[in-house]
Amino acid sequence: MSLSVELIRFLASVHPYDTLTEAELGALAEHCSLAEMSAGQQVFGVGDVVEYLYLLVAGEVEVFDEVGAPLSFLGPRNSFGERAILRGTHASRTAIVFADAAMIRIPAATLNALIAQHPAVARFFDRTGRAQPAKRDLATMAVEGLMTRDPVVCPPDSTIREAASKMYAQRISSICIAQDGAFQGIVTLRDMNGKVVVEGADPTADVATIMTRAPLTLGPKALVTDVLHLMVERGIGHVPIAEGETLVGIVTQTDLTRAQAMTSADLVGRVSKAQDAAQMARATAEIPQLLVQLISSGSRHEVVTRLITDIADTATRRLLALAEAELGAPPVPYLWLACGSQGRQEQTGVSDQDNCLILSDDVTEADMPYFEALARFVCDGLNTIGYVYCPGDMMATNPRWRQPLSVWRSYFDGWIAKPNPEAQMLASVMFDLRPIGGDTSLFDGLQAETLRKASANSIFVAHMVANSLKHYPPLGLLRGLATIRAGEHRNQLDMKHNGVVPITDLGRIYALQGQLAPVNTRARLEAAMEAGVLSVTGGADLLDAYDLIATMRLEDQVSQIKAGDAPDNYLDPATLSDFERSHLRDAFVVVKTMQSAAGSGKGALS
Template structure:
């Protein structure tokens, strides 16, 4: 290899996992041993038991397809992907070369870097602390990678609240101030890259130093003009209590470098990309970015394993249940939005305004591996009969592709692809009027699903108007909460372990506990009713309980108890789903009593008792017509 290429190769390798884990001197040693080869489209590399020279291959440019000896697809690889790990065998008793043999074919003209196994082994023997990153067994490498991604430092950043990370330096100016005065405030007084413009105490817009360069200096605009002439109106903001991960996701989604941080609708700080240094690599953030730039629906389906790996890393890292739900919801949001964009591109521009709303666990930001689709479309009232066909096709395609990406179709048919749930705003309002005035069983089921909805795409104002209408109706219907409460307490948690434990008696899940039906759903119902009784419009389970406490509906002790119970039961559920995932099984909510040791049994008893106590209080307060 020409020595002139060495610096470029070292720089390239230093950005690729797992070589980025190695110290620079190891990277240089490996780079110096590299052979470079070029494969034309269709050329193959055969891996067999009798080959003498083995290499680890890095795809510099191009793409490769791996197939086993029987022709079954093994993997598709692209730029910066690595293969050839299987022949880095270092221990006896592992899979034979024959079992791991395969053929790699260039799908297009490809440039490869070849690292001799012999050289790599010498380096790893000298530095065994890095050997796990290059293990022959895929599961060892995956575990190694995840443990790096979810280091304590990284959790400390991305799972902190925005208020813990953002800078207090932010320029705040009034809308009538001049461009020159604003620039002075930003650069001299506050040394801030953004100014927030207010009008009568409310946020009217923002301006960044880059905006000033493009909109003022480049165009020769007079700096005596008011800043309101060049500001960005309706700016994105982030709440001080939101996760840094959510803020980072917003920055990538909308391609912005700064976000004003608000508390009670007042700007208190500024969060910029400089707070999110490159060293803090969180896999979920990169997956959201991948989803955003995926250019085909088919390509989105290939990212499922990455989403599962993120879930595994979160659970194994003992990240809080509330945060896991938020992260998985952000990923589901990203999939749903991108699929909507790609389907719209295929069908053409929508003929009228609409918004895509999600319901259930997705709306509550409590997504997990079993979360299915609960969604709907709210159309503007000027939609024509012909326009309706467009949205039916849109909804069917979106739901189909969400299913292909691992978000299963709703068995209850609460999806936008069902015509009943793809309606103009006025029809939705009529639905709610009927449900609230006469909540019979079917109507009660419908409103239970759509009591919490969240707009993730389109004209959010349509969803806001519908939610305002709903809460007005609930405030006028005295009997609604009573009927909702009676339904909620019709199922009770199992207070005995295990002789009185509520177990399925027949079918596929005989002698298992349905932890969703007999625990988590009960807590979700409690949070919904307690929050609604206080006029709350929040959707998340924990935030609903906190709101109910703030309004004096539940005591501080009850708040701590029920949130503790909710988090513990959710943790049990996540652990069960993770175990199924590791065993190659389909995750479910049915847990065998054999899984529980004394620790779990003890705390489950406490959790179920807390639920039962809150149900009793709710029956006394709301359970009489």
């Protein structure tokens, strides 16, 4: 039965139906109906086939999860039921009328047709961006979609002339060196010209004598933009693609010429060539506009934060190079690492710096002033270009975080053995370490060793779980949104500390429990599901919640930038539609539920 004129007007006042033309609304109304239900009646339950999307006109409905815990309390203009429809699954929730209600029912087939035909409707019902059509650009394309597969190879005992003949015959600018399936190195036309033509290497010598050994590689799941950034920063034209020791492909500048360049690569290039921090700052000042462009183009949040973090990584390595140029070669090997959002590759439009130095155990007291000066040079430079000093002094300029490898091992051992509040806090930060520049061998084995020791200490794990629950989602009475009560950000939501941080903390706990190597939050959740540390159902819900919260945080920062303001992490829920507020609340409830499971000792699989 078609809707009345009054109900059609109501439908037209609710987003996204307000984007439809009068004729489209009329056609939609022909398929809809009105349902009236009394308090206490069940609309659908766990396991039911959900046949309609329900839009509340009047009354209230409460939604419960599969174990009966309340999830949402919905009023007029809110809708529910789309979760099962869009996933093509039976209901995993129960909806019960709390106060006598009138609901417009939109059939599942009609909703799916609307989503397929109207981009505005599709965007509205897919806040995570999963329903958006795949775009063939450098931001979203995996390397495996662009790389040359089965690259030309030769064994290391081939002669230089034989290798050159293969390159000439295949009309290629590089050849990979491999033995028994193990990738060993690469020889390019530049090597042939420089080492053979100019320097006079013997053409009958083994090609291994002129190859670049253990060159930089990426995996097939890396982004094409990662390749472009690597090429621009390091001044190379070929990036082998490998899985472990096995060569699976190669990406060259010719391959990239066929793809569309991105502005993030432009910034990486300018930063990598800057002669000082002031020149670098002119490039990093464009990061807010880059954020606007990336979000406006529909890039997913984890891609956006990866690209923005790439710029910070490049800036750090460039500052290290400039520091060495001024101070001279380091007296012993060192490794600069990032923690915090840079370590997790999750930087947004507003980020401070969190970093540290691991020094070779060969370092002496006489060497320490060099590394103090190096740390000061880099941290001051990062502050100049927009990555402000860490308020908690978690930086390499602090002598505590500029120590030999043996001291770092003792730090982790001490935190694990005596997990007092400070140890819990520090361990949480340091579990997010990621090497940025220097001798990466100083980090080899440290992460795995630490995870192994930490996961084996049940007391430490319990303390870390408790510490992770100190950040909680902003939920109030009846699971409504609880805004900040006073101060500069009164009536707003802190989308960092009460939004993404609780999920980041959970991801770190799952990584600890499963001894998982990833540092990025989304990668940790996915790895936890694959390892069985996190249930498929719980993991899918938590990923959806994370995608929603992280995306809304970035979108709000973009709105602030467009308004001419500096971006921050505070969102006014009054700027959201009823639907957006409802789903944001649902996302926070999911996080709260997973925190409760972790805190109860039942584990992520409960």
